[in-house]
Amino acid sequence: xxxxxxxxxEKTRRLLIEAAMNQLSAEHGYASLSLREVAREAGxxxxxxxRHFQNMEELGLSLVDEGGLALxxxxxxxxxxxxxxxxxxxxxxxxxxxxxxxxxPLFRLLLQEKSGNSRAFRLAVQREVDHFTxxxxxxxxxxxxYSRELAxxxxxxxxxxxxxxxxxxxDADNPERxxxxxxxxxxxxxxxxxxxxxxxLGKTIK
Amino acid sequence: xxxxxxxxxEKTRRLLIEAAMNQLSAEHGYASLSLREVAREAGxxxxxxxRHFQNMEELGLSLVDEGGLALxxxxxxxxxxxxxxxxxxxxxxxxxxxxxxxxxPLFRLLLQEKSGNSRAFRLAVQREVDHFTxxxxxxxxxxxxYSRELAxxxxxxxxxxxxxxxxxxxDADNPERxxxxxxxxxxxxxxxxxxxxxxxLGKTIK
DNA sequence: ACATTGAGCGTACACGTGTTAGCTAAAATA
DNA sequence: TATTTTAGCTAACACGTGTACGCTCAATGT
Numbered sequence: 001x002x003x004x005x006x007x008x009x010e011k012t013r014r015l016l017i018e019a020a021m022n023q024l025s026a027e028h029g030y031a032s033l034s035l036r037e038v039a040r041e042a043g044x045x046x047x048x049x050x051r052h053f054q055n056m057e058e059l060g061l062s063l064v065d066e067g068g069l070a071l072x073x074x075x076x077x078x079x080x081x082x083x084x085x086x087x088x089x090x091x092x093x094x095x096x097x098x099x100x101x102x103x104x105p106l107f108r109l110l111l112q113e114k115s116g117n118s119r120a121f122r123l124a125v126q127r128e129v130d131h132f133t134x135x136x137x138x139x140x141x142x143x144x145x146y147s148r149e150l151a152x153x154x155x156x157x158x159x160x161x162x163x164x165x166x167x168x169x170x171d172a173d174n175p176e177r178x179x180x181x182x183x184x185x186x187x188x189x190x191x192x193x194x195x196x197x198x199x200x201l202g203k204t205i206k
Numbered sequence: 207x208x209x210x211x212x213x214x215x216e217k218t219r220r221l222l223i224e225a226a227m228n229q230l231s232a233e234h235g236y237a238s239l240s241l242r243e244v245a246r247e248a249g250x251x252x253x254x255x256x257r258h259f260q261n262m263e264e265l266g267l268s269l270v271d272e273g274g275l276a277l278x279x280x281x282x283x284x285x286x287x288x289x290x291x292x293x294x295x296x297x298x299x300x301x302x303x304x305x306x307x308x309x310x311p312l313f314r315l316l317l318q319e320k321s322g323n324s325r326a327f328r329l330a331v332q333r334e335v336d337h338f339t340x341x342x343x344x345x346x347x348x349x350x351x352y353s354r355e356l357a358x359x360x361x362x363x364x365x366x367x368x369x370x371x372x373x374x375x376x377d378a379d380n381p382e383r384x385x386x387x388x389x390x391x392x393x394x395x396x397x398x399x400x401x402x403x404x405x406x407l408g409k410t411i412k
Numbered sequence: 413a414c415a416t417t418g419a420g421c422g423t424a425c426a427c428g429t430g431t432t433a434g435c436t437a438a439a440a441t442a
Numbered sequence: 443t444a445t446t447t448t449a450g451c452t453a454a455c456a457c458g459t460g461t462a463c464g465c466t467c468a469a470t471g472t
Contacts, residue, residue: 005469029323031237048420108321115317115373117235122377157367157393164366167321187363194400211439254450
C-alpha cells in the first residue's frame with residue numbers, strides 16, 4: 001500500500017482539472033467544454049477520462065469546489081490583515097478584487113454557474129456564497145453587536161453588492177478596477193450606515 | 207411593395223426567436239443552443255436559418271434585446287403605479303420579481319450572458335442594466351434632491367442587490383419568492399437610509 | 413511467486429453539428 | 443407581361459462529439 005498508484009491517479013486528476021480551467025480561460029464557458037479537448041490538454045486518451053469522472057458535470061462540480069475553496073482561503077487571509085489593524089471593509093473588498101483579477105476564469109465559472117442551467121451547479125455555488133455570508137453575519141453579531149436579523153439583512157446586501165461588482169471587475173483594466181474597488185467600498189460603507197440607522201430606528205421606537 | 211413578403215419574413219424571424227426562447231427554458235443554456243434544433247422547432251429547414259441571422263450569436267443578441275426591452279417596459283409600467291400613490295421601492299421590487307417569475311428563461315439569459323464568455327453579449331446586457339440604473343439615478347436626483355454622485359452610488363448598489371436577488375428568485379417557489387421580495391425591499395430601504403445618512407454626514411462636515 | 417486489480421490506450425461506432433451549393437416557386441419590379 | 447429577387451427547400455460534406463469494448467502492463471494483494 002505504498003500508494004504510488006493512488007498518487008499517480010491524483011496527479012492526472014489534477015491535470016484534468018487544470019486542463020479544464022485553462023480551457024475556461026480561453027474563450028468558451030463551461031457549457032461548451034468538451035471531454036475530448038480536456039483529455040487532450042491533460043495528455044490522456046479521451047476514454048481514460050472516465051477513470052476519474054463519471055460525467056463532465058462531475059468535473060464541473062469539482063471546479064466549483066476548487067473555486068470556492070480558493071476564494072475562502074483568500075478571504076481568511078484577508079481577515080488576518082484585519083486582525084493587525086486596518087479597515088475591515090477596505091481590506092476585504094480589496095482582497096476580493098485581487099482574487100477576481102488573479103483567478104478570473106475560476107471566478108467567472110462561479111458567476112456563470114450561479115445563474116446557470118444545472119440546478120446542482122447552482123446549489124453548489126450558492127453553498128459557497130452562503131458560507132461567505134454566514135462568516136460576515138457572525139462578525140457583525142460578535143464584533144458590532146447587531147441583532148441576528150439585521151446582521152443577516154446587511155451581510156446579504158453586502159455580499160450581493162461585492163459579488164456583482166466583482167463580476168464587473170472581470171472586464172476592467174487596472175485603473176478601472178481600482179475605481180470600481182473604491183466605488184464598492186463606498187457602497188459597503190453606505191450599507192453599514194444604513195444598517196446602523198435602521199438599528200437606531202428600532203431602538204427609538206422601542 | 208405590398209410587403210406581403212417582408213411580413214412573412216418577419217413572421218418566421220419571430221418564430222425563430224421564440225423557438226430559441228423555448229429551448230432556453232428547457233434545460234440547456236444559450237451556449238448549448240443548436241442552430242438545427244432551433245430551426246426544427248421553428249419549422250424551417252436548418253439552412254433557411256441563414257436567411258434571418260448570420261450567426262447564432264446574432265440570434266443571441268436579439269434575444270438579449272428582447273429581454274431588455276421586456277424588462278424596461280415592465281418597469282415603466284411599475285412607475286405608473288408609483289405615480290398614483292404607493293411606495294416606489296415596494297412597487298418596483300415587486301414588479302421586478304414578477305418579471306423574473308413570468309419571464310424566467312429570458313431573465314436567466316440576461317444573467318447568464320452578463321457574466322458570460324462573449325464580450326459582445328456582456329456589453330449588450332450591461333447596456334440594458336445601465337439604462338435601468340440611469341433611470342433610477344434621474345429619479346433620485348429629481349425627486350429626492352440627491353447629488354449626482356451620491357445618487358449614482360446609491361442607484362448602483364440598489365440595482366446590484368435587486369438583480370442578484372432576482373437571480374435567486376428563479377429557483378424559489380411562491381412563498382419563498384415572497385419572503386425574498388420582502389427581504390429585498392428591506393435591504394433597499396436600508397440602502398436608502400444609508401444614502402441619507404451619508405448625505406447628512408457631508409452636510410455636517412461642510 | 414502468483415493472481416488480481418485498475419489506469420490508460422487504440423479502435424470503432426452512431427450521431428449531431430455548422431455550412432456550402434444549387435434548386436424551386438412565389439413575390440416584387442419594370 | 444417578362445424579368446429579377448429571394449425565402450425556403452433538399453442533398454451532401456467534413457468534422458467533432460460522447461461512449462462502448464477489449465487490450466496492455468505495472469502496481470498491488472496474498
